[in-house]
C-alpha cells in the first residue's frame with residue numbers, strides 16, 4: 117500500500133469551533149445516537165469541534181442532534197459519510213439542508229448509488245468542501261490546543277480480486293484519540309477490511325482501543341476474532357435498531373465478545389450512548 121499522506125487543518129477547525137460559540141468543557145464527548153438500524157455518531161472535541169459520522173436512516177439524527185446541540189448552534193465542522201448505504205446517508209440530506217457544514221468527507225473508491233450521488237451533488241451545490249478520502253490520502257485533524265486527534269482513512273481490500281459490489285468493505289475508519297483515550301469507529305467494514313487494516317501501517321491505530329463502535333451493526337460480516345484480539349476494546353458498541361430484519365446483532369458476534377471477555381452495549385437496548393473522556397479516564401454518561 118502506498119504511504120498515507122495526511123494534512124492537518126487544525127488551526128482552521130479550532131477557530132471555527134470557537135466562532136460557533138459553543139462553550140467547550142475540555143472533555144471529549146462521543147454520542148452513539150440511537151437512530152434505529154444504522155449509524156449516527158456525534159463527536160465534540162475538548163475545544164468544541166463538532167464532527168458527525170454518518171446520518172443514519174430516516175431523519176432520527178435530526179432530533180438526536182437537536183437534543184444534544186444548543187439551539188443556537190447550526191454549524192457542524194465536519195461530516196463523515198463512512199460509505200454510501202442508506203442506513204448511513206439518509207439523514208445527511210436534512211443535515212446538509214439545516215446545518216452549515218465545514219467539510220464533508222467520503223470514501224473515494226466506493227460505488228455510489230443514484231441516491232447517494234444526489235447527496236454528493238447537494239453537498240457541492242451547498243458549497244460544502246467535499247473531500248474524497250483514498251488509500252493515498254487520509255485525513256488527520258488535530259483539535260488545536262487539546263491534542264485531540266481525529267484520523268479518517270480507508271483500509272478495505274482493494275486488490276484485483278476485489279468485489280466491487282462490496283460497499284461495506286470501503287467504509288472509512290475513524291480513530292479518535294485524546295490523551296490515553298482511544299475510540300475506533302469502523303463503519304460497516306468487513307472482516308477482510310479489518311485484516312487489511314491489521315496489515316497496514318495504520319495497524320497501530322487498532323491497539324489499545326477503549327471504545328470500539330463495532331462494524332456493520334455487529335453483523336457476522338465484521339468483528340473478526342484477530343481484529344478484536346488486536347483492538348481488545350474495553351467496550352464494544354452495537355449500533356442497531358430493535359427487531360431489525362437483518363437479525364443484527366448476530367448471536368455469534370455477541371458470543372465472540374463474551375468469549376473474549378469484551379463488554380458490549382446495544383443502542384436498541386440502551387438508546388443513545390454518551391462516552392466522555394478527560395484524556396485520562398473515560399466513562400459512560402448517565
Ligand SMILES: [Zn+2]
Pocket residue numbers: 154155201203204304332333
Ligand atoms: Zn450499515
